[in-house]
Amino acid sequence: MMQCPFCNNQETQVRDSRPTEENSAIRRRRQCLACGGRFTTFERIQMRDLTVVKRSGKRAPFDRDKLMRSVDISVRKRNIDPDVIERMVTGIVRQLESTGETDIPSNLIGSLIMAALREVDMVSYVRFASVYKNFREVKDFEDFVGELGNPSEIIHED
Numbered sequence: 001m002m003q004c005p006f007c008n009n010q011e012t013q014v015r016d017s018r019p020t021e022e023n024s025a026i027r028r029r030r031q032c033l034a035c036g037g038r039f040t041t042f043e044r045i046q047m048r049d050l051t052v053v054k055r056s057g058k059r060a061p062f063d064r065d066k067l068m069r070s071v072d073i074s075v076r077k078r079n080i081d082p083d084v085i086e087r088m089v090t091g092i093v094r095q096l097e098s099t100g101e102t103d104i105p106s107n108l109i110g111s112l113i114m115a116a117l118r119e120v121d122m123v124s125y126v127r128f129a130s131v132y133k134n135f136r137e138v139k140d141f142e143d144f145v146g147e148l149g150n151p152s153e154i155i156h157e158d
Contacts (some may be wrong), residue, residue: 002030002041004032004034004035004037004039005037005039006032006035006037006039007032007034007035007037009032009033009034009035011032011033011034012030012031012032012033013030013031013033014028014029014030015029015030015031015038016028016029017029020042020086025042025043025090026042026043027040027041027042028040028041028042028043049061049062049102050062050096050097050102050103050104051102051103051104052104052105052106052109053103053104053105053106054106055106055107059103062096062104064089064093067089067092067093067109067113068085068089070113070128071085071088071089071113071117071124071128072085073127074117074124074125074127074128075117075120075121075124078121078123078124080120080121080124084120085120088116088117088120091116092109092112092113092116095112096108096109096112110132113128113132114128114129114132122148126141126144126145126148129144130144
């Protein structure tokens with residue numbers, strides 16, 4: 001059973017199923033039997049339950065959607081194909097699952113996101129780094145961008 005996001009009815013029907021482009025999930029189009037609303041769900045293989053170990057020592061269940069939201073904030077208003085973002089996030093999750101560990105340090109997740117964003121879009125990379133590395137002053141940005149090399153490559157708008 002899948003709950004309708006519009007009216008919370010428990011009775012929905014699958015109208016269409018197909019694999020995503022990278023074959024990492026099944027995309028299902030559903031329709032609510034009560035209100036007729038249509039929505040899409042994704043079914044993914046989960047290799048193991050991962051736990052994120054934060055810097056403070058606190059532990060939390062790994063949440064793929066949270067990772068996706070973090071990346072989405074970094075790429076906002078950038079001309080990046082959503083499929084590229086989906087493949088990037090799927091790749092990061094696969095890397096985490098393939099470590100063989102169930103406890104994943106949060107800094108590993110941040111490092112993997114940074115490495116992936118650097119390959120996709122430098123502006124998004126710097127945006128993510130500013131939060132991840134907790135930049136507090138303009139000098140923090142200047143130092144970080146200075147370490148990257150040619151700043152005009154980073155700020156160039158397409």
